[in-house]
Amino acid sequence: MSRTTRRDFIRTAAAGAAVGVGAGALKAEDLGGAGAGAGAADGGSANAAGVSKSDIVEYELLLPYQFERRVEQCPLIYIPVGALEWHGEHMALGNDSIKMHAICREAARRGGGVVFPPVFYGVPFMVGFGKKYQFKANVPVTEPFLEQLLNTTLGAMEEVGFKAAIVITGHTSGEQMRLMKRVAQNYQGKMKVYGTYDNEWGKEINYTSDHAAMWETSILSYLHPELVEMDRLPKDVNVKLEGVGGKDPRIHASPELGKKAIDAVSRDLAALGQRLLSDNEQS
Ligand SMILES: [Zn+2]
Numbered sequence: 001m002s003r004t005t006r007r008d009f010i011r012t013a014a015a016g017a018a019v020g021v022g023a024g025a026l027k028a029e030d031l032g033g034a035g036a037g038a039g040a041a042d043g044g045s046a047n048a049a050g051v052s053k054s055d056i057v058e059y060e061l062l063l064p065y066q067f068e069r070r071v072e073q074c075p076l077i078y079i080p081v082g083a084l085e086w087h088g089e090h091m092a093l094g095n096d097s098i099k100m101h102a103i104c105r106e107a108a109r110r111g112g113g114v115v116f117p118p119v120f121y122g123v124p125f126m127v128g129f130g131k132k133y134q135f136k137a138n139v140p141v142t143e144p145f146l147e148q149l150l151n152t153t154l155g156a157m158e159e160v161g162f163k164a165a166i167v168i169t170g171h172t173s174g175e176q177m178r179l180m181k182r183v184a185q186n187y188q189g190k191m192k193v194y195g196t197y198d199n200e201w202g203k204e205i206n207y208t209s210d211h212a213a214m215w216e217t218s219i220l221s222y223l224h225p226e227l228v229e230m231d232r233l234p235k236d237v238n239v240k241l242e243g244v245g246g247k248d249p250r251i252h253a254s255p256e257l258g259k260k261a262i263d264a265v266s267r268d269l270a271a272l273g274q275r276l277l278s279d280n281e282q283s
Pocket residue numbers: 087095096170171172210211212216
């Protein structure tokens with residue numbers, strides 16, 4: 001992983017814009033060298049600002065000729081799903097989708113493929129919103145709604161020409177995890193579809209995900225330090241955190257751990273993508 005460069009900054013800004021985060025506020029921390037490596041392998045040329053065009057993997061940012069090239073090289077689509085949900089007092093509401101989108105981006109830079117814009121709809125169960133807050137910003141939708149949204153999206157992706165799809169949620173309630181599996185199992189088309197969640201991967205570092213605790217706080221503080229405010233949390237670690245599940249982020253979270261998690265999970269997803277594509281060729 002190379003140190004942060006202007007190119008990383010620009011890429012982060014573009015990605016931030018894609019998920020609706022104010023790009024202007026973004027800092028120069030992103031996924032660094034892995035993306036650069038994938039770019040070199042693609043043989044893309046850098047523009048005046050130093051952004052290699054082949055580093056761009058986001059569906060909505062690609063020009064037609066770039067899209068064509070990426071799908072030809074690797075007809076794999078990632079569909080990141082999450083939620084708008086309370087993530088403690090210290091983290092952005094859209095964490096699950098932002099996290100999942102970024103991990104999919106990293107997987108596509110490593111192994112090829114295209115990343116669909118993040119889906120911010122999540123189904124219940126969601127963690128209760130902070131009691132002292134007036135506006136309860138959780139947005140739970142029904143399971144049939146999300147199922148149909150994903151199914152329709154998958155059909156459209158097959159129509160475009162993708163041969164394999166990974167539908168993955170970063171909001172890991174049992175209901176939403178099962179929904180991912182169900183959408184994949186019930187898919188009627190020819191495209192290979194794998195439904196999953198971030199905590200199915202990264203076993204080599206004992207990654208488990210959590211809720212606004214050590215893992216999620218680490219990942220978001222690596223990706224978008226401006227979206228995490230640790231000083232919103234009580235300093236006294238004996239004071240229990242509201243709606244946070246997992247190891248205490250005040251003690252255990254760090255951007256370095258976040259990077260480790262992103263690397264491990266994205267590596268596994270890139271490998272999964274290759275398996276799906278070779279299954280598709282054999283069937
Ligand atoms: Zn979460």
